[in-house]
Amino acid sequence: MKIGLDIMGGDYAPKAAVLGAIEAHKTLAADQTLVLIGDKEVALTLLKENNYSADNFEFVHTTEVIGMGEHPTKAIMQKPDSSIAVGFRMLKEGSLQAFSSAGNTGAMLVGSMFSVKTIPGVIRPAMTAIVPKLKGGLGILLDVGANADCKPDVLLQFGVLGSLLAESIYNIPNPKVALMNIGEEEEKGNLLSLATYPLMRDTKLFNFVGNVEGRDLFSDSNDVVVCDGFTGNVILKLAETFYVITLKKQFKDEFFARFNYEQYGGSPILGINAPVVVGHGISNPEAIKNMVLLSKNMIETKLIEKIKQAFQ
Template identity: 35%
Template sequence: MTKTLAIDCMGGDYGPSVIIPAAISALQQHSDLQIYLVGPQQELNSHLKTHPKFDSRLHIQDASEVIGMSEKPSAALRRKPDSSMRKSLELVRDGEADACVSSGNTGALMALATVLLGTLPGIERPAITAELPNRKGSVTNMLDLGANIDASAEQLTSYAVMGHVLSERADGIDNPRVALLNIGEEAIKGRDSIKLAGEMLSNQSAMNYVGYIEANEIFDGDVDVVVCDGFTGNNVLKACEGITRFLYDQLRTEFTRSWWSKAVSALVWPLLKSFQRRINPDQYNGASLLGLREIVIKSHGSADSKATLFAINKAITEIERQVPQAIQDTVAQLLLNTDNEE
């Protein structure tokens, strides 16, 4: 099965200097992969001079404009028809590519993708989801992480369906456990939208809904999907990133404080490196924009080539597992069940 990606080379903090090496690595790993590099042709060609040639599998799609990281989504929609981000999505829309990967402006990417690709039947709003490591050594998918500030009960329910399918298809988890993020586990706690969503999910026999979960339990590994509104999810994600940096910096400071601590650090350094690898956010890079008719992966703006490669491989996995089609089928099944019950 040949897979084709459209990669926006002009997004993020570093642009082609890290995105092109990641694309080349992906081509080396996957013999059935083709890639469109999207951006100013002359600039991309200059970066490709020092890389291996993939004449039959690597293509350049010229795009003369770039959407800045701070630009408003509305401006990106109206004023930059030849942007690298838009051209990447158009390749997917027109059937030239199976998925788009971009590390550019998140709001603009979501807006453009929604307009150009459309949402799946039964999905009112797309959601951003990403993997978080857990204590069991696997991953927990969390959504929404910022696409929608607020969410109704119906939207939270659709997020749960999408997370269920992603966890099942992309992560290979049988009957994934789905939970709503709340301020307590009791049924009486939380916003009305969360309580109503809980009732709706409890009536869905096709899903393994396990109830509420609190923020301090997200990393325990007792659930596979955590559902919340975008405001809550984005703040949780940013807090986790900050705590990770804080803990690692504190450990490094403690182990360099004195000659004794330096001697001890030599003994425990392998353990620290192992710990760093396990919580390294690079290996979890690549947020899925779920609910769209096609596959779109958002790479972190500060991602290096290694982290960008993780995002590219995530797109490849979703192509292979046909995630959008699976979400569409599951939504239709649940809606059909609801209609029959009524």
């Protein structure tokens, strides 16, 4: 198994990425190799400074970097020797089994769709976020930004993708899938939710439990919450501030501590032909480590193969 890591992506790259790679390597098995993609000389210097042998990794040197604010499509096309472009090329060729980066999210989405491409039958890939539950455990929210505008059949597919992720990666049996809405009643909502509800109600593809409101997000009434990417991104950014506010207020609480993005590593892009994980732009070494481990889990659980079977 070879897992590719973009060491040039993120606000604190390459140092945070290399330090995270060191921590990830300590947990990997002997037959699991971490491939560091980016400026090799910088990586070697950081490894030497931290007394960690370069023999523990493979390296692919690149000469270009896609910045966080660059236009995704233009950057991928105009910077073929960037760490993101090279990572996707290796993933497409099969020399990597997974690829992760805390770099430009748009470039990661574009790279996914133009290199490894979407799984046949999947209309649009989705990005996910972890939602801590009040009584322990976690849930999944999708989409959280890949698709600002959606159609009903796309949301239906998000239910399938989220259910498979919950079951395969987080060991949630028969996940309860809900539709985010402004009310629990079937007749509530905008045109999108009104059209999506009957599709989900009548499907046998997952365990649909109806509409939920924003206040239900952290309850045990659901395991997977489906919404368009615009709504999901607003919810995600608001939820992320809970943890930041508790730190600023010096308020320690076990529940709000679980909003710390570092624990979850990143967001899988679901619906494409290979495991790809996008990390938070401010990822520190702990987040990078967990991003790599999530990539590993996606390979080991054969999540992509399960999604392909579901969409046959």
